[in-house]
Amino acid sequence: MNTENMERLYQEIANHVMQIIPEEWDKFLLYSEVDEERDATFFLLLS
Numbered sequence: 336m337n338t339e340n341m342e343r344l345y346q347e348i349a350n351h352v353m354q355i356i357p358e359e360w361d362k363f364l365l366y367s368e369v370d371e372e373r374d375a376t377f378f379l380l381l382s
Contacts, residue, residue, distance in 0.1 A: 356380065 352363060360380040367376040 352378070 348365070352365070356363070356378075358380065360382050362381040364379045364381070365376070366378070368374065
């Protein structure tokens with residue numbers, strides 16, 4: 336994947352996170368994993 340596509344995806348992820356987390360936050364840590372059998376996403380808000 337080229338850099339331009341990755342930057343676009345990062346921006347889309349940030350926009351979605353801002354919509355689903357209504358609280359005030361300065362940073363968030365996101366871990367997401369997808370494979371053929373399962374998927375998981377975790378995040379931590381830092382203020």
